[in-house]
Amino acid sequence: MFATALPASHRQDPPVNARPRLSIVIPTYNEGPTIRALLDYLRQATAGEVGLEIIVADAGSTDDTRQRAQREGVTVLTCPRKGRAAQMNHGARQTTGELLYFLHADSFPPPNFLHDLRQAHQQGYASGCYRLTFDHPHWFLRFSAWCTRLPLTAVRFGDQSLFVRRELFEQVGGFREDLLIMEDQEIVRRLQARAPFRLLPRAVTTSARKYLDNGVYRLQGAFTLIAGLYWLGVSQRRLVGLYRKLIKQDKL
Incomplete structure (x- = not known):
């Protein structure tokens, strides 16, 4: 289900040649040291893209996270509630894209990631995520990262990022805001139950x-x-x- 092509009868095919508008939502709280590097990277990785929006959903950072993000020219929201689930839901409500991509502030998607997301969308996958790798060579971290290629909900983490069609995200009610912990695995379980989920073959690099x-x-x-x-x-x-x-x- 995760890595193989879907039978035609199981696909939810978008229109031919569809190129969905994509919205990136980044929840933050005191991410000043990392947010500028991520936004610089995203700008370079998405150069020339039309219709892409990036929203930073901040939970009242007490450092310079908001100022740094604003200087990068992205939309910065002040969320009424702290907690990744609430922040990501709040950010998603302000987006206009057909395809939502939730990304942690210390996680960097692979180059040309927009192609991966759009290709998965065109293949009929309604949601999915990347595998994981860490920015440190410790053997145990390499092993933990390897485990994210397994088709198990238990190894689906928010650091792997998450893409989902807006329609499906709204159908499942978004993230559960009563969860401060495990909100990532909980929503993946609901998404998988409703529509095909794609584990992308490349990896997000996250901070150790x-x-x-x-x-x-x-x-x-x-x-x-x-x-x-x-x-x-x-x-x-x-x-x-x-x-x-x-x-x-x-x-x-």
């Missing part, structure tokens, strides 16, 4: 900074524990409390 700050094995252990408790039905309140206790420099 949180792993380096917390210790690679320690942080992975914390993430695994929290994910396991989530799937066992532990409340968000308890998960958030555990997250804040175990993980340094969190932004919840």
